[in-house]
Structure formats: structure tokens, C-alpha cells
Amino acid sequence: MGLKQNLHKLKEKYAGTKMAPAFNAIHTFLYMPNETTRSGSHIRAADDLKRVMNTVIMALVPVLIFGIFNTGYQHYAAFDESMRLAPLQNFFTWDNFMLGLWTVLPLVLVSYGVGLAIEFVFAVINKHEVEEGYLVTGMLVPLIVPVDIPLWMLAIAVAFGVIIGKEVFGGTGMNFLNPALTIRAFLFFAYPTWMSGDKVWVHGAQEMAGQPDAISGETILGSLAQNQEVVYSLSDMFFGFIPGSIGETSTFLILLGGLFLIFTKVGSWRIMLSSVLGVLAMGLIFNSVVNAGWITPGSNFYSLMSTPFWQHLLLGGMAFGIVYMATDPVTAAQTNKGKWIYGFFIGFISIMIRVFNPAYPEGVMLAILFMNVFAPTIDHYVVKGNINKRLKRLKVKTA
Amino acid sequence: MALLSRKERNLVLDPLTDDNPITVQVLGICSALAITAELKASVVMAVSVIAVLAVGNVVISLLRNVIPNKIRIIVQLVVIAALVILVDLILKAFAFELSKQLSVFIGLIITNCIIMGRFEAFALGNNPWHSFLDGIGNAGGYGLILIIVGFFRELLGFGTLFGYKVLGDPIEKTGLYALGYENNGFMVLSPMALIVIGIIIWVQRIKNKELIED
Numbered sequence: 001m002g003l004k005q006n007l008h009k010l011k012e013k014y015a016g017t018k019m020a021p022a023f024n025a026i027h028t029f030l031y032m033p034n035e036t037t038r039s040g041s042h043i044r045a046a047d048d049l050k051r052v053m054n055t056v057i058m059a060l061v062p063v064l065i066f067g068i069f070n071t072g073y074q075h076y077a078a079f080d081e082s083m084r085l086a087p088l089q090n091f092f093t094w095d096n097f098m099l100g101l102w103t104v105l106p107l108v109l110v111s112y113g114v115g116l117a118i119e120f121v122f123a124v125i126n127k128h129e130v131e132e133g134y135l136v137t138g139m140l141v142p143l144i145v146p147v148d149i150p151l152w153m154l155a156i157a158v159a160f161g162v163i164i165g166k167e168v169f170g171g172t173g174m175n176f177l178n179p180a181l182t183i184r185a186f187l188f189f190a191y192p193t194w195m196s197g198d199k200v201w202v203h204g205a206q207e208m209a210g211q212p213d214a215i216s217g218e219t220i221l222g223s224l225a226q227n228q229e230v231v232y233s234l235s236d237m238f239f240g241f242i243p244g245s246i247g248e249t250s251t252f253l254i255l256l257g258g259l260f261l262i263f264t265k266v267g268s269w270r271i272m273l274s275s276v277l278g279v280l281a282m283g284l285i286f287n288s289v290v291n292a293g294w295i296t297p298g299s300n301f302y303s304l305m306s307t308p309f310w311q312h313l314l315l316g317g318m319a320f321g322i323v324y325m326a327t328d329p330v331t332a333a334q335t336n337k338g339k340w341i342y343g344f345f346i347g348f349i350s351i352m353i354r355v356f357n358p359a360y361p362e363g364v365m366l367a368i369l370f371m372n373v374f375a376p377t378i379d380h381y382v383v384k385g386n387i388n389k390r391l392k393r394l395k396v397k398t399a
Numbered sequence: 400m401a402l403l404s405r406k407e408r409n410l411v412l413d414p415l416t417d418d419n420p421i422t423v424q425v426l427g428i429c430s431a432l433a434i435t436a437e438l439k440a441s442v443v444m445a446v447s448v449i450a451v452l453a454v455g456n457v458v459i460s461l462l463r464n465v466i467p468n469k470i471r472i473i474v475q476l477v478v479i480a481a482l483v484i485l486v487d488l489i490l491k492a493f494a495f496e497l498s499k500q501l502s503v504f505i506g507l508i509i510t511n512c513i514i515m516g517r518f519e520a521f522a523l524g525n526n527p528w529h530s531f532l533d534g535i536g537n538a539g540g541y542g543l544i545l546i547i548v549g550f551f552r553e554l555l556g557f558g559t560l561f562g563y564k565v566l567g568d569p570i571e572k573t574g575l576y577a578l579g580y581e582n583n584g585f586m587v588l589s590p591m592a593l594i595v596i597g598i599i600i601w602v603q604r605i606k607n608k609e610l611i612e613d
Contacts, residue, residue: 194581
């Protein structure tokens with residue numbers, strides 16, 4: 001008798017008891033449930049919540065692996081600048097991987113451990129199923145934080161994000177803010193010294209600050225906000241050999257993940273495309289302001305404003321936010337027309353925050369949270385507009 | 400012999416818990432968000448509001464039969480304003496530093512909806528003694544929440560209580576800070592006051608299901 005049969009038997013034993021939701025969650029995670037509904041009419045479809053979430057996780061795995069290598073690479077390259085001359089040869093090395101794994105794995109474990117523990121407790125108390133939603137959130141969280149964030153801070157932020165961002169509203173599907181971004185926003189406002197500056201993006205930089213062999217690594221956005229020279233080439237930016245939050249650096253892999261999500265119809269191409277358009281639109285506006293000569297090189301905003309409009313897509317968490325965060329089916333707009341508006345403003349506002357507020361070089365997080373709040377309003381007016389249009393048509397016919 | 404009858408005791412005790420002005424009636428939220436970053440300010444605010452509301456309730460109750468109905472709001476405003484100015488002047492005279500810190504918020508007690516609400520709902524229809532108890536109870540319930548919120552915000556946001564460094568020194572890295580603990584900067588910002596009050600409301604409603612609105 002295999003594990004599967006044992007689990008099926010145990011399930012009958014647990015049925016109706018207090019811990020049933022917790023047990024069912026483990027069971028569903030491991031195997032296909034052995035029960036089928038017997039009455040009523042059904043739509044047979046393969047895309048249940050479990051599969052949708054797993055698809056997103058699959059799209060995230062390459063980004064995570066790249067992030068692990070990049071963590072090691074940034075650390076060693078900070079000591080030996082010559083490594084940056086040939087990033088490809090020096091990137092996929094055993095040393096990079098081990099150091100990265102040692103740093104990133106605890107973050108993943110804490111994120112899943114704390115988050116799932118809270119989900120289980122709430123499921124048992126409220127007697128509902130443990131939903132699969134946190135599987136994706138738990139994977140996203142380590143990818144959007146700086147490498148050296150202390151684990152207890154991450155644990156507090158995860159607890160805050162899951163409880164206040166999600167469970168108080170009724171769990172997966174009821175939250176109006178993206179939980180992963182709520183967690184990051186909490187960290188950002190609660191512990192700003194660990195979330196921005198030039199000492200947090202490279203593993204070890206914070207510990208060695210003040211010592212003679214101190215290392216630092218400013219993100220490109222950070223350098224631009226201070227009107228400093230950017231040392232990374234365009235291909236570095238595109239393939240992701242740059243400092244940044246763990247998973248956000250490689251635009252190339254994110255692009256592949258995005259195509260995978262579009263191909264499997266899990267992510268909305270409307271949101272992704274319209275966000276890109278929003279970024280380009282705002283970037284073009286800033287570029288033309290610079291070209292018109294209204295902003296001189298002495299201005300605080302000069303470097304960010306004069307960045308070619310399409311490069312904004314390669315910088316910071318823009319690509320990651322568009323592909324994995326903005327498309328969250330729960331918090332995004334639901335109507336097709338609404339998705340265009342929602343996505344466009346995410347891109348538009350992100351670049352606006354990025355350029356005008358050097359204290360928040362990463363505007364994507366705030367822009368997505370902001371539009372999350374407005375998504376229901378957008379949907380409301382799209383639906384209302386449609387009703388009005390059809391009412392008018394009806395009147396014309398009857399008149 | 401009991402000092403207070405059952406009804407009188409309920410006048411004081413109900414607003415502290417199941418009829419709390421902030422968490423149940425949802426009044427006076429604005430000042431609860433604005434001045435609760437430090438415990439000291441919360442306590443002073445609580446005491447000031449208790450003084451204003453208790454005395455104000457008595458005054459309005461004494462005048463309740465002579466106030467013309469049409470101009471009662473303006474009369475109430477005059478009473479509140481007079482009392483608030485009194486509190487403000489007393490603070491300026493005896494606790495100048497604190498009064499500077501609280502600055503405009505003492506003056507803004509005038510706009511605290513709890514006070515006007517109790518005048519309207521209670522003092523205009525009850526005798527002075529009951530009105531006095533009602534004022535103590537409601538302002539006490541308001542102050543209680545203020546102090547709870549202030550306690551958590553100051554402890555987690557600054558690591559202090561009444562200005563004493565209870566968790567150690569963040570700069571010299573003593574106490575908890577030696578272990579790598581850091582103050583939570585989010586606690587100092589007002590959104591966190593809203594969330595703390597939200598959590599209090601949540602916990603209260605878990606304990607007493609009757610409070611849950613549809």
C-alpha cells in the first residue's frame with residue numbers, strides 16, 4: 001500500500017474534525033483528491049486554482065535560479081571588478097551558486113514557513129480550505145527583497161502581509177491588495193535602511209560597511225537618481241548581471257516567463273502590453289521634456305528623465321512587476337477594457353514616481369498597489385458604461 | 400451601600416468596552432490617528448478629553464431646559480470652546496513643553512465628534528449627575544483606546560515608553576538592539592494607527608459576536 005492509499009484512508013479519519021482543512025491541504029498538494037462530486041451539472045476544465053498557481057511558479061523558477069547565481073556573482077564581483085568584463089564566463093559557477101543558495105534559501109524557507117503557518121491556522125479557525133494562493137506569494141516574496149534582509153524582519157512582514165493584506169478580508173480571492181507587494185511595502189516603510197541605499201543590494205555589503213575592504217553596489221536607478229554615471233552595459237541590464245532585488249534583475253528571463261504565462265493563458269497579455277505602453281508613454285514625455293531643453297543637466301531629475309524611454313523597461317523591478325505582480329488575477333481589473341486602463345496607469349505612474357521621487361527609486365511597487373485600490377472602481381465604470389451603451393441601443397430600437 | 404447604582408455603573412463601564420466611542424460608535428478617529436505616536440501625548444489627550452467632556456456634559460445638562468432647541472448646536476459649541484481654551488491655557492501654564500508638542504491638537508478637541516455626540520445624545524436629556532458619569536465613561540473609553548494605540552506605536556516605533564528606553568539604546572546597541580532588533584519605522588506613520596485600531600476592533604468583535612454589523 002503506497003502513500004497515496006494511506007492518505008486516502010487518513011482523510012476519512014480526519015473528515016469532519018477540526019484539523020480537516022489542514023489535512024486536506026496537504027493531501028491536495030501531494031495528490032489528486034480521490035473524491036468526485038456526484039450530483040449537479042459540471043464544467044470539466046483543467047485550469048483549477050492549483051494548476052494556475054503552479055504555472056506561475058514554473059514561470060518563476062528560472063528567475064529564482066538566476067537570482068541565486070546573481071547573488072553570488074554580485075558578491076564576488078564587488079571584490080574583483082575584472083569579473084564584470086566577462087560576465088558570462090564568471091556567472092554560472094559553482095561558487096556563485098553555493099553562496100547564492102546559502103543566502104536565498106533561508107529567505108524562501110522563512111517566507112513559505114511563516115506564510116503557510118498563518119494560512120493553516122486561519123483555515124482551521126475559520127473552517128475553510130487552505131487555498132493555493134500563498135504558494136505564489138511565498139515564491140514572489142524572496143524575489144522582491146534585497147539579499148541581506150534579516151530573516152526576522154521578513155517573518156514580521158510576511159505575517160503582516162498575510163494577515164492584514166489578505167486574511168482579514170477573507171483569504172485568497174478576497175484581498176484587494178497584492179499580498180506580496182503588501183509585504184514589500186511594509187518592509188519598505190518599516191525598515192527603510194534595509195530596503196534602499198547602496199549597502200543592501202550586494203550580499204555582505206552591510207556587514208562590511210566602514211571596514212577598509214568595504215564593498216557597495218548601487219542599483220542603476222539609485223545611481224541615476226543621484227545623477228551618477230552608470231557603469232553597466234545594456235546587455236548587462238537586459239540579461240540581469242546587475243545588483244538589485246533577488247529576482248528582478250534579469251529582464252530576459254522575466255520576458256520568457258511572461259511569454260510562458262501568456263502562452264498558457266494564465267497571465268493577461270492585455271495588462272502586460274498596456275503596462276509596457278504606459279511606461280513608454282511616460283518615458284517619451286520625459287524624454288521630450290529634456291529634448292525641449294526645459295530640464296538642464298544640473299537638475300536633480302536630469303539623469304532619470306533623459307534615460308531613453310525604452311530603457312526604463314530594463315531597469316529596476318519594472319519588468320518583474322508588470323509580468324508577475326500586475327497580472328495577479330485577484331487584484332487586477334477584471335474587465336477587458338478595465339485591464340487596458342489598469343495596466344496603462346501602472347506603467348505610467350511607475351515612471352512618474354521613479355523620476356520625481358528619488359527617495360522611492362522603485363515606483364513599480366507603489367504604482368501597482370495604487371492601481372490595485374482603483375481596480376474595482378475601473379471595473380465598475382466599465383460595466384456601467386457597457387450597460388448604458390446597451391440601454392441606448394435598446395431605446396433606439398424601440399423608438 | 401454601593402456608591403453607584405447599577406444603571407450609573409453601566410453609564411461609566413459600557414463605553415469602556417461594548418459601547419466604546421472609537422471601536423463601536425466609530426467616532427473621534429481623527430485624533431486617534433494624529434496624536435498616538437507617543438504614549439505621553441496619548442495620555443495628555445485622554446485626560447484633556449475626559450475633563451472637557453465630563454464638565455461639558457454637566458454644563459449642558461444644567462442648561463438643558465433653558466437652551467432653545469433651534470440654537471442648541473451653537474450653545475454647545477460655545478461651551479466646548481470655552482472648556483478647550485481653559486485646558487489649553489492650563490497646559491501652557493503647567494506643562495509648556497507638552498503643550499508645544501501637542502500644539503494644534505488640543506485646540507482641535509473642539510472638533511472631536513465624541514463631545515458633540517454625547518451632548519446631543521445624552522446630556523440634553525439627562526440629569527447632571529448621570530451626564531457627568533456618561534462623560535467620564537465615554538471620554539474614558541476614548542482615552543483607553545488612545546493609550547492602547549499609543550503604547551504599541553511608541554514601543555514598536557521608537558522602542559520607548561513615556562520616553563524611557565525600555566528596549567535598550569538603538570545607537571549604542573544595548574538590550575534588544577544588540578541582538579539585531581530595529582525599530583519599526585512604519586509604526587510612527589499614521590496609517591499604522593489606523594491598522595492598530597482596526598486590529599483592536601477585530602479582536603473585540605471576535606470576543607463579542609453581538610457587535611458584528613451586517
